[in-house]
Amino acid sequence: MNKSQLVEQIRQKQSYLCVGLDPSLEKIPSHLLKEKDPVFAFNKVIIDETLDFAVAYKPNTAFYEALGPSGWESLEKTLEYLPSSVLKIADAKRGDIGNTSTLYAKAFFETLKADAITVAPYMGKDSVAPFLEFEGKWVILLALTSNTGSLDFQLFQDTSGTQLFEEVLKKSQTWGTVDNLMYVVGATRGEKIADVRKIIPDHFLLVPGVGAQGGSLQDVAKYGMNDNVGLLVNSSRGILYASSGVDFGKAARNEAHKLQEEMEQSLQEYGR
Numbered sequence: 001m002n003k004s005q006l007v008e009q010i011r012q013k014q015s016y017l018c019v020g021l022d023p024s025l026e027k028i029p030s031h032l033l034k035e036k037d038p039v040f041a042f043n044k045v046i047i048d049e050t051l052d053f054a055v056a057y058k059p060n061t062a063f064y065e066a067l068g069p070s071g072w073e074s075l076e077k078t079l080e081y082l083p084s085s086v087l088k089i090a091d092a093k094r095g096d097i098g099n100t101s102t103l104y105a106k107a108f109f110e111t112l113k114a115d116a117i118t119v120a121p122y123m124g125k126d127s128v129a130p131f132l133e134f135e136g137k138w139v140i141l142l143a144l145t146s147n148t149g150s151l152d153f154q155l156f157q158d159t160s161g162t163q164l165f166e167e168v169l170k171k172s173q174t175w176g177t178v179d180n181l182m183y184v185v186g187a188t189r190g191e192k193i194a195d196v197r198k199i200i201p202d203h204f205l206l207v208p209g210v211g212a213q214g215g216s217l218q219d220v221a222k223y224g225m226n227d228n229v230g231l232l233v234n235s236s237r238g239i240l241y242a243s244s245g246v247d248f249g250k251a252a253r254n255e256a257h258k259l260q261e262e263m264e265q266s267l268q269e270y271g272r
């Protein structure tokens with residue numbers, strides 16, 4: 001999915017919601033555990049119920065890898081099930097020496113057919129470049145993450161006052177283009193999004209951290225929205241586990257709908 005298709009979907013659905021598909025067997029409704037593939041059965045209902053309100057889905061591979069080969073199969077089936085009208089993000093946070101990154105890129109873009117992958121910038125340009133060589137695919141580079149540990153390195157300042165995440169943005173924006181490179185910026189750092197926008201006004205941002213982590217959608221929209229909306233805001237647990245009963249699908253739908261309504265309002269308020 002290219003940028004104009006993504007923007008068109010956002011305008012059509014009046015939503016920039018990304019649903020995080022992070023299923024864990026301990027949390028999914030117990031009646032699903034008798035299914036042959038409980039994880040896929042769960043995801044399928046979540047996708048069916050939220051598709052009207054979401055433009056992207058982000059399975060975090062950890063939740064599948066933890067289950068061994070059957071988890072990987074559930075991930076494959078989930079990505080296959082998602083329609084081509086949504087952006088399929090493999091949240092794998094990869095990145096290694098170039099030769100190895102090429103194989104990661106093949107695994108996620110060719111074998112799993114994801115549209116996008118999250119990548120860590122720490123090993124530098126030659127670790128990210130192989131992902132960017134895949135036509136029509138996206139790299140989503142970690143810039144300023146939502147966890148408290150982002151204070152340890154990402155907000156570290158050099159002697160000129162530049163913070164590490166700012167250096168990541170400045171340097172890496174020339175590695176790709178606004179058509180194949182996005183950045184992760186946590187919703188829990190709403191006030192920092194204005195600083196991010198000073199460096200990269202035009203790139204899309206993937207913003208996790210609303211819902212369970214308490215980030216403010218209002219702040220994200222206020223500081224982050226650009227001419228093409230430029231935002232994908234992710235919620236995982238807040239949608240997936242809105243109910244632990246047989247009504248979990250309807251409860252997930254309600255949560256996704258609530259977020260979509262907030263997003264629609266913000267598009268009217270801050271959209272250009």
Ligand SMILES: O=C(O)c1cc(=O)[nH]c(=O)n1[C@@H]1O[C@H](COP(=O)(O)O)[C@@H](O)[C@H]1O
Pocket residue numbers: 020022060091118144145146147184185186208209210211212213234235236237238
């Ligand atoms: O790359 C990510 O998606 C990510 C980056 C970040 O800074 N913070 C963050 O929470 N995430 C992921 O986004 C999802 C957030 O899940 P919830 O907190 O349940 O909405 C998880 O899959 C996290 O691994």
